[in-house]
Amino acid sequence: MNLTTPPPVEQLDPEYAADLKQELVRKARRQEQPRSHRRVLFTWVPIVAAVTAVAISTASVVGLSQSRGGPAGPAGIVQLPADQSPQQTLENGLAFPPEIDTAARECLTPKKNAYGYPNHLGNPEAAKTIRSARWIKIPGDLPRLHLTLVTRPANVWYQCLDGEFLRDGVVLEDRTWYNEPVRGTWAWSTVDGEARASYSFRTDPAVTRVELRIRGTEGASPWFWVNVEDSSGYVAAALPGAEAQHGRSEVDVRALDENGKQVWAKTFG
Amino acid sequence: MTSRRTDHAPPVGGDEDLWDALRARDPEALGELFSRYAGAVHAYAVRHTGSYAYADDAVQATFVTAWRQFGRTDPGPLQNGSAKPWLLAIARNELRNSTRARRRLTQFLLRQPAPLDHPDHSEAVAARVDSAQHIRAVRAALAALPRHERETIELVYWAQLSIADAAVVLGVAEGTVKARLSRARRRLPALLEENR
Numbered sequence: 001m002n003l004t005t006p007p008p009v010e011q012l013d014p015e016y017a018a019d020l021k022q023e024l025v026r027k028a029r030r031q032e033q034p035r036s037h038r039r040v041l042f043t044w045v046p047i048v049a050a051v052t053a054v055a056i057s058t059a060s061v062v063g064l065s066q067s068r069g070g071p072a073g074p075a076g077i078v079q080l081p082a083d084q085s086p087q088q089t090l091e092n093g094l095a096f097p098p099e100i101d102t103a104a105r106e107c108l109t110p111k112k113n114a115y116g117y118p119n120h121l122g123n124p125e126a127a128k129t130i131r132s133a134r135w136i137k138i139p140g141d142l143p144r145l146h147l148t149l150v151t152r153p154a155n156v157w158y159q160c161l162d163g164e165f166l167r168d169g170v171v172l173e174d175r176t177w178y179n180e181p182v183r184g185t186w187a188w189s190t191v192d193g194e195a196r197a198s199y200s201f202r203t204d205p206a207v208t209r210v211e212l213r214i215r216g217t218e219g220a221s222p223w224f225w226v227n228v229e230d231s232s233g234y235v236a237a238a239l240p241g242a243e244a245q246h247g248r249s250e251v252d253v254r255a256l257d258e259n260g261k262q263v264w265a266k267t268f269g
Numbered sequence: 270m271t272s273r274r275t276d277h278a279p280p281v282g283g284d285e286d287l288w289d290a291l292r293a294r295d296p297e298a299l300g301e302l303f304s305r306y307a308g309a310v311h312a313y314a315v316r317h318t319g320s321y322a323y324a325d326d327a328v329q330a331t332f333v334t335a336w337r338q339f340g341r342t343d344p345g346p347l348q349n350g351s352a353k354p355w356l357l358a359i360a361r362n363e364l365r366n367s368t369r370a371r372r373r374l375t376q377f378l379l380r381q382p383a384p385l386d387h388p389d390h391s392e393a394v395a396a397r398v399d400s401a402q403h404i405r406a407v408r409a410a411l412a413a414l415p416r417h418e419r420e421t422i423e424l425v426y427w428a429q430l431s432i433a434d435a436a437v438v439l440g441v442a443e444g445t446v447k448a449r450l451s452r453a454r455r456r457l458p459a460l461l462e463e464n465r
Contacts, residue, residue, distance in 0.1 A: 003457050006427040007407045010400055012311040016325065021303045024332050028296035031340070110440070117338065117362075118440065121348045121355075125442050156346055168345045 076217045077250050082262070085213050086222040090235060092135035092143045100133045103145050106163030120168055122158065126151040132229040139224060139238035140196055148230040159200065159232050166200045166234070181207050181264045182255045188214075188244035188269065195242035197251040197268075200234045207255040207263060210235050216242030216249045223254075244269075288347040291339050299336050306353055307332070310360050313428045317364050319405040330363040331356060354434035357424065361438060414453055421449040 095103075108126060110118035131148040138144055147160040150171055159166040167185070184201025195214050203210065211225040212235045221239040235253070242249050246269060254265040284305070290298035310331050314324035335356060338344055348354070411419050417439075424435040425446065436443045 003407060003410055003422065004426045004454075006312070006429070007316055007404045008400065009312040009315045009404070010321070012308055012325075012328065017303075017307055020329055020332075021300050021307070024303060024329075024336070025296050025300040027333075028299045028336050031336075032294055032296055119342070120345050121437055123436075123442070154348055156348070170346050 077248070078215045078217065078220050080215060080220045082223075082252070082254065082265070085220055087211065088222045088224050090137040090139075090224050090226050092137045095133040095135055095145050095147070099145060100130055100147065103133075103147050103160060103163040104128060104130065104149055107147065107149075107158060107160030107165050108151070111165070120158075120165055122151065122156070122165070122168070126154070128152065131157075132232075134229065136226060136234055136236070138198075138236045139221075140191065140194055141236075141238075144234070146234045148232055159202070161200065161234055167202070169202070182210065182253075182266075184253075186251060186253065186268045188249075188251060190242075190244045194238050194240040195244040195249050196236065196238045197244065198234065198236040199251075199253050200232075202232045203228050203255060204263075205231060206257050207231075208258045209256045210253065211256070212237045212251065212253045214239040214242060214249055214251055218242065284350065284352045285347055288352060291336075292343060294339060299332065302335065302352060302356075303332055306356050309353055309428065310356055313357055313360055313423065314364060315401075316404055316408075316423060316427050317361075319401055319408050321401060323364075323367060327360055327363050327367060330367070331360040334359050334363060348437060349431075349434060351434070353428075354430055354437045357428060357430065358438040361420070414456060418449045418453040421446055422453055425450060 105124045108122035108124045108128070110120050110122055112118060128149045128151045131150060133145065133147045135143045136146050144162045147158075149158050149160075150156065151158065155171055156168050157171045158168045181204035182201050183203075184199050186197065186199045188195060188197040190196070195216060197212060197214050199210070199212050201210060207228050209225055209227055210233055211223040213223045214221045214237050216239050218241055219239070221237045224235060224237045226233045226235045237251075239249065250267050250269040252265065252267050255263050257263050284302075287298055287301055287305070291302065307328055311324055311328050314327035314331075315321055318324060318327070338359070344355070411422065414422070420439065421435060424430045424438055425432065430438065432443050432446050436446045439446065
């Protein structure tokens, strides 16, 4: 008996394997079907919502122009043209090695998710190349260290904020497979009586700057902006007196190219 | 007729395209993942449990969980070009969960009256029982090793993962895997003598 040789194992019964495979795929398809229907529904919801919003907005504007003379959104959220909000940078300087090393190690250490599985397959001991490291001001909070790195030899790209893993992916060079020039994750919350929102993202190489603002019922924040480095970044905003709640606030995010031309925009909330 | 073969090596070529399709929730990709790795997961489960019946359940549970994983959170890009270590990590968790349940069932059955014995003498069943007995004998030899060393042997020698991939499955550094193998190899000659 040699324990380093795999004990022989009968192959999985082909008939059982074929049945099991068929069953797995069938169940997976069934799970996806309602999702597809929902997708179709969700495709229509924004269109219907947009048409309704335009109708309500028109009625509101007409109504308000007759009474108060100022524009307002369908749910009382301020509607403000993009070029009427002031701009404010969140750039807070470069980060340096001791801080970078600590944050990189922490970020590359997998944490268990709610299901007990690691949130990524990184390894804090892995060799790595730091691609960008800078401090970002966070309105209403302390600055945070935004970091991107690539591990070797696996060549996996990581984005981290204050040592927290945000996302990973393949290394993008001069091309992108995204359908949109910006792809990211947004979040918001109400803290100490103010609405706070953030957006972490990866971008097309043409994007050089990303901006975010919050519009509430009483007003709007400036456009808070960051430069795009290593085709990625993190931007945040705060609006005192506003609530991070559907119908009470909205979050605008937009991307600009090197000529300051807006190349992408989205509203969340 | 039952032929006894060791599990086949995974197909040459990476799983990147398959992985991307799974991230896009393509059910056909799950079928392809199954075709590529059901054999490897099954062999790992048989060697881990010494039971073909439990292994069949583990294969099903592993691929169901794998599909759910893609639905819950994006597992990110594929590591080292192969989905095998990721699947074996899921299989390992599933086997751990089922081991606890089996232990409870065994304790329950031990308290019941002995059942009537109806052995099946067909060639296929006899061969399978023989194989299971052989695996249990090998596992008995391994039983003297600490669990972490046993698992390392199962993954590196039996499931034929690279040191790096085994480290991913076990959640430890590559150096730790090497050290465990080295310690286990030092102890193996004595273990083999004791179990002859």
